[in-house]
């Protein structure tokens with residue numbers, strides 16, 4: 001397929017997403033099933049246009065003076081594919097599968113500079129999220145929101161139970177892969193360009209052998225800051241598919257015990273195969289809440305990787321950005337508060353309660369911590385500036401650190417997904 005055919009297909013998929021309010025991945029999969037002639041390269045390119053259009057929906061709409069799927073598709077190519085209105089029209093000429101070329105009116109609109117667009121457009125976020133982003137990032141909010149609308153890198157974590165980072169890098173032999181800036185076991189494959197695609201690292205023998213996991217550097221940093229060490233008793237209260245569990249297990253060198261729990265049994269399903277592949281042997285999966293009772297007051301660390309809006313992961317799930325509502329934010333906040341109250345009981349005196357979200361909203365982060373501490377007197381904050389310095393000396397500028405209330409990571413500041421980390425020590 002030429003660019004015109006790929007653009008037409010992307011517009012079709014964007015129409016489907018808009019009409020049926022469905023996740024982008026589902027719409028793309030269905031398109032692929034009904035167009036089996038399209039090869040892997042075509043599918044990747046179509047996916048890139050769709051995801052670029054969703055990440056940069058407002059910028060694309062502003063450039064094209066409209067927000068119909070056609071405007072978003074063309075806008076994505078102008079914003080992220082190095083195309084100009086003229087080069088695009090030249091590329092579409094003579095391609096019978098291409099959409100109509102840009103009209104005179106569209107050409108005039110598309111020649112505007114995005115630098116002249118209002119803040120909310122350059123931030124590429126829904127109206128109702130702007131005050132939340134401003135609350136989180138202050139004067140940097142447009143740049144931070146813009147970074148949340150960029151293409152993400154692909155990050156891996158070397159599983160030190162089986163292989164160090166250098167060994168994984170050598171085995172993968174990818175010219176573009178490099179050590180991450182902060183996480184000691186992380187490997188970064190930079191964001192793709194144009195119609196490219198990331199390598200299918202999960203098809204690599206090294207992945208099958210458990211030498212590495214796919215995990216954003218921010219998630220690796222959050223797990224590392226928890227400070228799990230060999231011999232500890234750790235409860236991973238919202239373990240899900242086990243991304244943090246596996247990192248904790250490696251940090252503990254397979255010694256001590258991790259109890260991996262999640263309220264939704266089916267979310268835990270992938271963890272068993274992942275534990276087997278990683279050769280993590282110090283993890284017990286505990287699906288039933290009643291079976292956690294004996295752990296009450298005995299854990300060195302209780303880690304809450306809380307259900308949240310996921311606003312820190314908008315680079316990877318841009319459709320979620322536009323589906324999110326303030327009611328959902330309130331629902332997540334209520335869940336977070338209830339989990340903090342319940343899970344904190346498992347911390348032993350002197351132990352740590354670790355609270356993590358992949359959201360950038362203050363209401364889910366520092367605000368949630370303030371409210372919990374006002375309810376539960378028995379916890380004091382650790383010194384987050386000192387904690388960060390211990391792990392990442394000389395990198396104070398790579399995170400937003402509030403000594404008492406926690407550490408925030410973001411794409412613009414840390415080069416990671418948006419994450420929040422706070423550790424509280426049980427004093428009574």
Ligand SMILES: C[S@@+](CC[C@H](N)C(=O)[O-])C[C@H]1O[C@@H](n2cnc3c(N)ncnc32)[C@H](O)[C@@H]1O
Pocket residue numbers: 237238239240241242243244245261262263264267305306307308335339
């Ligand atoms: C952010 S995800 C966890 C991701 C996982 N820790 C990882 O690193 O891959 C949050 C998880 O919290 C779980 N959850 C939601 N409410 C819960 C509750 N009341 N108790 C325990 N887990 C809950 C969800 O099912 C979801 O799997």
